[in-house]
Amino acid sequence: MIVFESVTKRYPGGTVAVDHLDLEAPKGRITVLVGPSGCGKTTSLRMVNRMVEPTSGRVLIDGADTAASPPAALRRGIGYVIQHSGLLPHRTVLDNIATVPLLLGTDRRRARSRAMELLERVGLTPALAKRYPAQLSGGQQQRVGVARALAADPPVMLMDEPFSAVDPVVREQLQNEFLRLQEELGKTIVFVTHDIDEAIKLGDRIAVLRVGGRLAQVASPAELLARPVDAFVAAFVGRDRGYRALGFAAVSSLPFEREETVRLGEALATARDRLNGGWVLVVDAEDRPQGWLSEDGARLAAQETVTEDALNLGGTLATEDGSLRELLDAALSSPSGRGVVTDGEGRLLGSISPSTAVRLIEERSSAPAGAPGTGEEA
Amino acid sequence: MIAALGRIPAQGGQSPPGLLGYFSAHRTEVLHWLWWHAWLSVLPVLIGLVVSLPLGYLASRRRWAYPALVSVSGLLYTIPSLALFVAMPSILGTKILDPVNVVVALSIYTVALLARVVADGLGAVPEDVAQAATAMGYTPLQRLAKVDLPLAVPVITAGLRVAVVANVSLVAIAATIGVPELGQLFTNGFQLSSTGPYYPPIVLGIVLCVVLALVLDLVIVLVNRALTPWRRTEAHR
Ligand SMILES: Nc1ncnc2c1ncn2[C@@H]1O[C@H](COP(=O)(O)OP(=O)(O)OP(=O)(O)O)[C@@H](O)[C@H]1O
Numbered sequence: 001m002i003v004f005e006s007v008t009k010r011y012p013g014g015t016v017a018v019d020h021l022d023l024e025a026p027k028g029r030i031t032v033l034v035g036p037s038g039c040g041k042t043t044s045l046r047m048v049n050r051m052v053e054p055t056s057g058r059v060l061i062d063g064a065d066t067a068a069s070p071p072a073a074l075r076r077g078i079g080y081v082i083q084h085s086g087l088l089p090h091r092t093v094l095d096n097i098a099t100v101p102l103l104l105g106t107d108r109r110r111a112r113s114r115a116m117e118l119l120e121r122v123g124l125t126p127a128l129a130k131r132y133p134a135q136l137s138g139g140q141q142q143r144v145g146v147a148r149a150l151a152a153d154p155p156v157m158l159m160d161e162p163f164s165a166v167d168p169v170v171r172e173q174l175q176n177e178f179l180r181l182q183e184e185l186g187k188t189i190v191f192v193t194h195d196i197d198e199a200i201k202l203g204d205r206i207a208v209l210r211v212g213g214r215l216a217q218v219a220s221p222a223e224l225l226a227r228p229v230d231a232f233v234a235a236f237v238g239r240d241r242g243y244r245a246l247g248f249a250a251v252s253s254l255p256f257e258r259e260e261t262v263r264l265g266e267a268l269a270t271a272r273d274r275l276n277g278g279w280v281l282v283v284d285a286e287d288r289p290q291g292w293l294s295e296d297g298a299r300l301a302a303q304e305t306v307t308e309d310a311l312n313l314g315g316t317l318a319t320e321d322g323s324l325r326e327l328l329d330a331a332l333s334s335p336s337g338r339g340v341v342t343d344g345e346g347r348l349l350g351s352i353s354p355s356t357a358v359r360l361i362e363e364r365s366s367a368p369a370g371a372p373g374t375g376e377e378a
Numbered sequence: 379m380i381a382a383l384g385r386i387p388a389q390g391g392q393s394p395p396g397l398l399g400y401f402s403a404h405r406t407e408v409l410h411w412l413w414w415h416a417w418l419s420v421l422p423v424l425i426g427l428v429v430s431l432p433l434g435y436l437a438s439r440r441r442w443a444y445p446a447l448v449s450v451s452g453l454l455y456t457i458p459s460l461a462l463f464v465a466m467p468s469i470l471g472t473k474i475l476d477p478v479n480v481v482v483a484l485s486i487y488t489v490a491l492l493a494r495v496v497a498d499g500l501g502a503v504p505e506d507v508a509q510a511a512t513a514m515g516y517t518p519l520q521r522l523a524k525v526d527l528p529l530a531v532p533v534i535t536a537g538l539r540v541a542v543v544a545n546v547s548l549v550a551i552a553a554t555i556g557v558p559e560l561g562q563l564f565t566n567g568f569q570l571s572s573t574g575p576y577y578p579p580i581v582l583g584i585v586l587c588v589v590l591a592l593v594l595d596l597v598i599v600l601v602n603r604a605l606t607p608w609r610r611t612e613a614h615r
């Protein structure tokens with residue numbers, strides 16, 4: 001566990017970057033520091049590994065004051081990942097990953113073979129091992145950065161906007177793989193971002209900082225969305241927080257309805273017979289939904305059978321044990337107006353109408369958890 | 379170069395007093411001068427580099443040191459080399475003909491040039507790389523040796539190339555104070571030209587200086603390539 005005890009940082013020149021921060025980052029969890037630019041996130045993070053020394057207050061790791069360890073030794077026990085990877089340009093990928101083990105005195109062969117394992121663990125091919133950082137894409141560099149931070153298996157990791165310099169598609173991939181990795185490794189992580197969506201997706205706990213380096217709120221993602229403590233947090237969390245909060249509301253005992261289907265390859269005539277409200281759901285041989293076929297689509301199709309190119313792929317799918325947000329989105333995005341619900345393997349269970357989804361949301365809102373959006377916003 | 383070697387003696391008319399003729403007649407002493415010239419050019423660069431590394435490091439780490447270094451080195455460069463050669467014996471207590479004078483004087487010029495280059499090279503390490511290296515747990519000295527210096531190699535070798543070539547031409551001036559090196563060829567040429575122009579020793583001196591400069595430059599380029607394998611890949615980005 002990392003504990004900030006009334007930590008203040010005043011830079012020479014007078015800027016107070018962090019002001020009496022009291023915060024706990026629980027063991028094995030991801031604690032996200034989020035807030036607008038210049039609110040002191042990076043400064044807070046760097047006080048953990050003594051890249052920045054607190055003006056007052058203490059930072060403790062598992063009860064030990066960080067000020068008591070020599071900086072270099074302390075840092076070798078803490079993984080660190082930054083926005084632009086910060087890989088050493090003159091070292092190969094493999095040697096970059098092996099940096100900390102080598103500093104700790106691990107022999108070169110062992111350090112390299114461990115580095116090779118990590119390379120694959122973060123989803124890179126061994127073929128990249130001999131390359132230099134300049135020969136990698138931005139996303140690959142970030143993965144190498146993560147592998148390097150993990151190389152000495154430190155219990156604590158500090159991550160400063162590690163995914164914000166890559167494009168949104170790669171970012172999402174990296175986030176998902178990061179969560180999967182954390183599931184296995186259970187590191188104590190402090191993660192800095194200015195992106196509230198990233199904070200909500202990755203954080204077990206979220207600490208919102210305001211400019212001037214004061215802590216505004218610490219809460220779980222669901223709680224932050226449901227009950228922002230003040231106008232600043234409410235505005236920072238965003239306007240559609242009510243909708244996003246549904247992402248944390250699990251659905252139980254879904255009242256879905258039976259949906260008539262037609263298989264790919266079946267005769268169009270059959271499809272036309274089964275149209276319901278102008279649409280019929282098309283599934284594959286394993287009963288997995290493939291898309292919707294409309295009355296027009298069935299009429300204009302070139303072949304006599306149902307083929308993929310005649311399908312409307314607009315609707316999203318909700319899983320049986322997913323969230324209310326998924327369910328509502330499936331209902332709202334479906335061209336037929338009926339949201340498709342599948343089981344864990346992606347097989348069709350049935351469909352649900354937007355009004356049913358809304359009824360489920362209403363039932364939840366009347367529960368004591370409290371309605372989101374009771375803030376100042378209209 | 380080869381063309382010049384062939385053409386000049388033809389212009390000179392009769393072949394024995396031509397360039398090659400002059401060379402074969404004075405082979406031993408010319409090679410002796412070439413050898414000395416090479417040493418007097420290279421040794422100060424090596425000494426200068428060793429002195430410049432700590433100075434440049436200091437200048438890259440202390441805010442006050444860099445401007446001080448820039449003004450002092452600028453000042454040193456304004457001292458004419460001949461004056462420095464002549465002043466050396468009284469400063470060092472050496473004899474006027476001692477080649478040590480030349481080595482020390484040229485080392486001073488090299489430091490004036492290289493200390494700043496080293497400071498710039500060490501200062502040019504990208505901020506995120508420096509930060510990440512510190513965060514990995516490099517001590518300041520480890521970071522200097524394993525990160526900052528290797529990354530500054532291209533900048534430093536660029537400075538070395540300038541210093542070596544400048545030294546090759548500065549060394550020639552030392553012939554005026556009697557130090558044996560290729561400058562002797564120019565002195566000889568002027569002496570032999572008293573009755574009419576006599577070019578072979580002068581042209582030979584120029585040619586050998588240029589060849590020497592090119593060879594030393596090439597050596598540094600090759601060393602740089604060997605030390606910076608990662609830079610060859612950047613073009614493929
Ligand atoms: N080395 C420094 N010297 C003086 N002031 C600094 C220094 N580093 C940061 N600051 C100031 O401290 C405040 C907090 O900076 P910090 O880098 O911690 O913010 P941040 O939350 O990480 O911002 P961003 O999202 O833009 O990265 C800012 O006002 C910044 O200008």
Ligand SMILES: [Mg+2]
Nearest residue numbers: 041042043160
């Ligand atoms: Mg920052």
